[in-house]
Amino acid sequence: xxxxxxxxxxxxxxxxxxxxxxxxxxxxxxxxxxxxxxxxxxxxxxxxxxxxxxxxxxxxxxxxxxxxxxxxxxxxxxxxxxxxxxxxxxxxxxxxxxxxxxxxxxxxxxxxxxxxxxxxxxxxxxxxxxxxxxxxxxxxxxxxxxxxxx
Numbered sequence: 001x002x003x004x005x006x007x008x009x010x011x012x013x014x015x016x017x018x019x020x021x022x023x024x025x026x027x028x029x030x031x032x033x034x035x036x037x038x039x040x041x042x043x044x045x046x047x048x049x050x051x052x053x054x055x056x057x058x059x060x061x062x063x064x065x066x067x068x069x070x071x072x073x074x075x076x077x078x079x080x081x082x083x084x085x086x087x088x089x090x091x092x093x094x095x096x097x098x099x100x101x102x103x104x105x106x107x108x109x110x111x112x113x114x115x116x117x118x119x120x121x122x123x124x125x126x127x128x129x130x131x132x133x134x135x136x137x138x139x140x141x142x143x144x145x146x147x148x149x150x
Contacts, residue, residue: 007088010097014081017099018074025070029123032063036127053135057128064124068115075108076101 036056043052080101087094109117116125 018077021074028063028067053131060127072114076104079104
């Protein structure tokens with residue numbers, strides 16, 4: 001097998017991992033919307049609004065943490081991809097077909113920085129902030145009507 005062909009197979013292997021990870025991230029966003037929508041549709045009439053809002057924020061936060069893990073993992077695999085291209089061009093055949101990403105943990109952003117990256121914060125942060133603002137508005141509007149009626 002030629003070096004060029006081995007390089008393509010190795011790169012395809014890493015790219016396959018990246019594709020699966022990014023697909024999982026996409027599915028998490030879909031599940032977040034779906035589960036929150038089901039909770040709103042089924043329980044919004046009969047249960048305390050603050051309880052529903054808390055559940056939605058908690059579920060969103062859990063999916064946000066999972067998506068943070070996947071985004072960080074994807075970034076490490078992208079760094080592995082780049083390293084393999086650079087190393088193979090120089091003739092370095094170290095770690096051929098290896099998918100070990102431990103060496104790249106310190107080369108990508110940490111968990112907190114990844115969590116508050118634009119791509120994740122705009123999606124999950126928006127949901128949590130929106131629910132929080134709605135709950136505050138609901139709380140003050142109910143208290144306002146109680147004060148006015150008395």
